[in-house]
Amino acid sequence: MQLELISHASVIVRTADAVVWSDPWRTSKVFNNSWTLLVPAAPVDLDEIDHLWLSHEHPDHFNIPTLRALPEPFKRRVVVLFQANNSDKMFAALHKLGFANTRALPHRQQVQLRGDTRVYCYQVGQMDSCLAVLDGHATVLNINDAEAGPRDCAIIRGDIGPTQVVLNQFSLAGHGGEGDPAAVLPRKASQILANMIANHRDLGAELTVPIASFVYFSSVDNAYMNAYANTPRHVADAFASAGLGLAVLAHGERYTVGEPRDSDDNTRALRRYDEIYAELPALPKDPVPPATLAEISAALDLTAARLRDLYPPWFLRAWLRPISIQIVDLGATIELDLPRGRLRLTPGAAPDVSLHAQPLLFTLQHPFGLQTLGVSARLRVHANRANWHRHRILLSMFNAELYLRPDLLFTRRNLELLRARLHGGLGQLRDQLARMRG
Structure with a gap:
């Protein structure tokens, strides 16, 4: 089995029978134009690819411009793999992009691709998934940025045995805006390295390959994040201190x-990454586009109406309280009442949250907008955190198509998902809530 790093979380896994290309991202900015590829993507021989795997719907993994640009004969031939869950929206999107062949991967089941090559999908949280590729001789597990915890690793290892190589995220992938970044982010960056080491040990791995972090925060309102990024050198030092195996691959390098x-085998890639990260402060940053209060109000009306269709209105009013928001570039503070679809100016009020107008507009325009806001690290949370967390939870459910109206909640697809995820799912939920509180 052979691995090749293409870009960010994009890796090609080759076995004797199959070639799987994960999370293609070769062009465009993502997360409301707030992340940019730090290293250009390596070239790919499309003729050898027979399967694409998309780990989840975030645009650095499900990158629509990259997928749209792939040639039509390739789209008609390749098989796209994606996790089976309660929604068909991703499969519908893939078919709309021209992909003729898709395959849903069930949670925690091995699926044969070709010959001796099998894959195993493990779902984490409401959105993420990991993929193991097994060929009878070795097992490679792509965790990407799924934040697999000790419980997850124990289940995975129980299902498929020890993993020879783990592919894992190595740096910060956002900031929810809570706390002083100078105090919070170094601790979070260190915790990511500790998690990589824990995953390596818990999965019985021989080597870890750092992936899924070759980006920089490229907007003027989130560029502060770059000062706290882990680099491949940080990963190499941490793994050397722990006495664990690491393969740092350059883009386009095969292993x-x-x-x-x-360590000598990693030297060339590490030196090149040292040069790239040294230039990070000088890389271009985009200004925040303008947006108006009228646009924000119109988007609020549409989102609130949609939520009232999908969730009991009494629940929305009981669960969510109005939020005080300081809109930095408009010099205005507003009270936003999502359940009722109301927005009013509140001059002089102490804000719960502060951000620019366009990220707020984006948040209200898309079901995934609030998740994007945290990943893009374009807000500050000052007060009433519990209320803000409730908004995050509700809108994450909205994006995952988990609706609380009884006729929409107790569907066959939702019940099947609940049954499949019952073992380990409660532990994941506890871990996720703990991360949100942190």
């Missing part, structure tokens, strides 16, 4: 699973 790999 054959099972071949010995030591």
Whole structure:
């Protein structure tokens, strides 16, 4: 089995029978134009690819401009793999993009691709998933940025045995805006390295390959994040201190699973990444586009009406309280009442949250908008955090198509998802809520 790093979380896994390309991202900015590829994507021989795997719907993994630009014959031939869950929206989107062949991967089941090559999908949280590729000789597990915890690793190892190579996120992928970044973000960055080491040990891995973090925060209101990024050098130092195996791959570099790999083998890639990260402060940053209160109010009306169709109005009013928002570039503070679809100016009020107008507009225009706001790190949370967390939870459910109107909640698809995720799901929920509180 052979691995090749293409870009960010995009990796090609080759076995004797199949070639799987994960999370293609070769062009465009993502997360409301707030992330940019730090290293250009390596070239890909499309003729050899027979399967694409998309880990989840975030645009650095499900990158629509990249997928749209792929040639039509390739789209008609390749098989796209995606997790089976309670929604068909991703499969519908793929068919709209021209992909003729899709395959839903059930949670925690091995699926044969070709010959001896099998894949195993493990879902984490409401959106993320991991993929193991097994060929009878080795197992490679792509965690990407799924934040698998000890319980998850124990279940995965119980299902498929030890993993030879783990592909894992190595740096910050957003900030929810809570706390002083100078105090909070170094601790979070260190925790990511600790999680990589824990995953490596819990999965019985021989090597970890750092992926899924080769980006920079490229808007003027989130560029502060770059000062706290983990680099491949940080990962190499942490794994060397722990006495664990690491393969730092340059973009376009291939590694054959099972071949010995030591620090000297990583030297060329590390030196190149050192040069790239040294230039990070000077990379271009985009200004925040303008937006108006009228646009924000119109988007609020539409979102509130949609929520009232999908959730009991009494629940929305009981669960969510109005939020005081300081809109930095408009010099205005507003009270936003999502359940009722109301917005009013409140000059001089102490804000719960502060941000620019366009990120707020984007948040209200898309079901995934609030998640994007946190990933893009374009807000500050000052007060009433519990209320803000409730908004995050409700809008995450909205994006995941988990609606609380009884006729929409107790569907066959939702019940099947609940049954499939029952073992380990409660532990994941506890871990996710703990991360949100942190």
